[in-house]
Amino acid sequence: MDRKLPLLLITSDPKNRVQLSNRIRSLQLFDIHTVENSTSAIEKLKNNNFHFIISDIDIGDVDGWCLSSLIRSDIYVCDRKIPIVLLTDTHSERIAEATAKAFGINAVLTKSETSKVNEILADAFSLSLPISSKMTALNVMADKSLASEIELLIDSKFETFTVPNAKDGLAILRQQNIDFLIVDNALPDNTASELIKAVHQELPEIPCVVIVPRNDIEVAEYYMIHGASDFIYRPLNPSRVLNICERAARRNDFMISNNQFAQKVSQLEQSERKFRDLFDEHTTLLENLSSVVIELDKEGKIKFLNKTWRSLTGFSIERCIGKNLLEFIEVDELGAVRFTAKINSMLKLNQTSSTEEVKIRTAYNYNLWVEIKLHKIIKNGVTSGLSATVDNIHDRKKAEEKLSHLALHDTLTGLYNRYYFDTQLSRLTLLASRGDDSHCLLYIDLDHFKVINDTEGHQTGDMVLREVSQILSQRLRQSDILCRVGGDEFVILLSSTTMENAKTIGNNICKQISDTHFQFSNNTYKISASIGLSEIDGHSTAPEYLRQADIALYVAKNKGRNQIHCFAEDDVESTMQFDNMKWVHRLQDAVINDNLILHFQPVWDLEENKVAYFEALVRLQHGDTLTFPNEFIPALERAEDISFLDHQVINQALKSLSSNPELHRVAINLSAHAFSDERLAPLIESKLKNTMSMVIELYSNSLNQPA
Known part of the structure; x- marks a missing residue:
């Protein structure tokens, strides 16, 4: 990959910084920027477009929560939806979940869980860690004006649903995930009291706020005794309504977190007892390690293996003793050559330790990614062999492969994405500037695609996009690059191709797409494609070639669509379209x-x-x-x-x-x-x-x- 994704790591802990940097750097996908405090982080955010942020909470004058809130307010260069991971010394899961929801945090990890950071990055890249939305409130009140007033007062913090009676309210509570309930005690036939009692019995985890007449203490006490969490006087005091609702909505978070803290204390005590037991049984520790422990002689042959070797590879220990460790390394991997050289270097030269990632063979007819840490054994000043630990990193490597794929591909169609297109356009621009062959860029936009989306729905639209991607893929040579760069926008980079040949390819694409019929239920749809063509001749920049293709695309649309237009400096239509775009920009600027x-x-x-x-x-x-x-x-x-x-x-x-x-x-x-x-x-x-x-x-x- 020509360009790595920028990642900001904010921590004042040197050990934590080194561990995280090494772990993330192993992906070979990120350009890591490290700072020690929030002041330095803010300066970085003002001038750099980061794709990920990992931060401690205690980072100076602005803590990690508040920094996340600033980022979500869209005041920095980076996208306000950038994935953010916070690291804590310890936390209550419920408090962390509630606070993360309030501040838009994607994940909260304890520092002991940093081994999961690569999987977190992979999931964040695939958008499976969305920023949490507002909390939800259910209003049960027959008075429409009161309901409107409540909704207006709490709209900034809550997504509100309103129903006019207790029956409908209880039905929604049983079916949907509601954070808290607001009930007007003026519901007819004393149904407010019955609703609160039913919620208290069936769904005690849902806090309930009741609206009572001003200064009617007896009514307020009655509801509090029968399950209400708090009350609001009517007529409403706007300054108190939002405060009471937030307090009620957070009530369960704090109650549950108390239980979680108690459980953590209990777990800690159990862990201490287990540690003492393990210490007492230290003689059997070696055989129960999750890592494989190996001892090699000075020729690289296996002298000792613990039992984990059998569970990892399926090979019996007895049959493996005396064999060279290299016999178990997958020879098809380039890593095997490097690993062989590393063992020879440690046995014969001065290198004392090394860490390598290779694939090993197993008895189960598949190979496993492992991390092997080698240490030289020296006795009486002479190298007598090597000790090694072997750890299964197969899941981590798969996560890295998933992350690598997601970084370069569109999740809907499987085609290359905009990021990969940018890198390849820059590469072809550089090659063309060195005097190599010229190349071409096709910018494709589907005509009338919105009709299908609006009529049949986005899922049907997605099916069309996948089918179009198949049509486009069939038109390519092995050296050509097809990318999806927008909703219904595709680009094709044609390497070593003349404008005339590129125009022929574009016309064929237009014909094949326009000849395709899309049948959904009883409806048949036809779409077409408008294409803008620019030549990558080495005399301009990558953004300029893309702009030229974009201008040509608009000309193709203005000329009736379902056709290709070639950009040329002396082309009147291209010049006019460029002038149009400049005036639009000037209007927006004005x-x-x-x-x-x-x-x-x-x-x-x-x-x-x-x-x-x-x-x-x-x-x-x-x-x-x-x-x-x-x-x-x-x-x-x-x-x-x-x-x-x-x-x-x-x-x-x-x-x-x-x-x-x-x-x-x-x-x-x-x-x-x-x-x-x-x-x-x-x-x-x-x-x-x-x-x-x-x-x-x-x-x-x-x-x-x-x-």
Whole structure:
């Protein structure tokens, strides 16, 4: 692999840092950056796009939990969904689970469990360790206004479900995973009391908060006695509602964690007793080790084996004594040659120890990955042989292979992924710059694929993507590289291929995809492919070749789709598409930097002899230049991004209207696309409501000002 994935390791423990670094480095997939505290970590995060983070909790002014919270807030260069693993000296599983859920941690490990870190990385890469979502609350209340008020107050921390009666509430509790329950005691026919009693008997692990009339102590005491965890007075005190709900939701976490801590104490006492027993039985320890123990003579022949050898390999100890250890090393592996040289070096030269990973043969007709640690035995200053321990690392190596595969492949189609494509595009760019053959890049986007996704569902869409990947794979030579880089986007790198041949391949792909019919139930669908082609000729950079193919792809779509278009510097269509994309970027930049300007032109009413209204005219401020609509609107319409401008003009016009009373009436010009924009009417309605609220507030404040 040309480029390794950056991983940030934050720990002030030198021993832990070395152990973790060696373990992770063995994967040969990561570029490890190590820092000792949160201050250094934050500086790294500001400037580097890491793919994984492993951190102690106690790392300085900002602890590991808070640092994770900062990362999840999306303020650093890395993706806010980056996998994060925290290391602790010890922890209660329930508290760790609850706290990790609150801070978005993927996994919490004790430092004694760091041997699992490679498997954790593999699982995180395959997205099987998702960041936890909000806790769930169930409201049981017939009063819709009360339910809405509760949902609004706790929305920031809880996913809320509401049902109008006790029967429905109990049914949901029995069927779904609910973190806590809120019940209005005003449910008809005293059903609130019956519901709380039923929950207390059937599901005592679910905390329950009851809403009671203000200052009605007797009712509150009654519910607390019969199973409620806490109560809220009605009318609601907003500052207390969220606090009480969080306290109730966390109640079981702390109760369960107390039991877990008690169990850990008991387990520790049992472990101490076992240790004393093992110490007393030290004479049998060697035969009960999980590692194989071997002694070799100075010729590399086996002199001693413990019983673990039999359980690991299936070979009897008696038949193996006297044989050379190399007879059990899998000779097809390159590691066997290196291992042979290492043994000879230790027996004849000054090297005293070594660690090697090799495959060994077994009596079960399969090979095992093992780690062999060799140590020289010296007696009276002379090398008399070697001692060795052998550990089964087969599961770990399989996890590494899984991680290596996931790092380079798309999980849906099995094709290479965007990361692998980037590395190979860079490689071909470098080869082309050295004067080797030119290469070609095909950027493929499926036309009308969204129709299948929206009509038949995403699972059916996934089936189509897998079938398309098979079609594309059949068109490739062994030297070509096919990758899936987006939802329905694929790229093909054609090595040592002319533009003419690449265009022929692209036309064949278009035809084969358009000729394919997809049958689901009684519906038949057809899709096509638009393809952009660029030549990797060694005169530009990898990102530029990708940009050229992207521009050519858009041209192919604009020309009617189901065709291939070749990028060329003197191509009018490519140049026009590039200009369109630049104007879209300038518009987005103008919105971000508040450079979208409205000029208000008065329209005079001749009969009334006054200003009838003001017409809002949009301008773009680009540096010191003021750009008028006739220069950028056609490009935005061609790029199908004009609705974005419509929305921003409405927003700016209403903002100006609310802060400038003299603009008593404003006319806003919109594009023709606005008539088909389903989002436009709700946007205008929402902005008008906000504007009216601001105007009323300004008017009220002006009335309260002293004369």
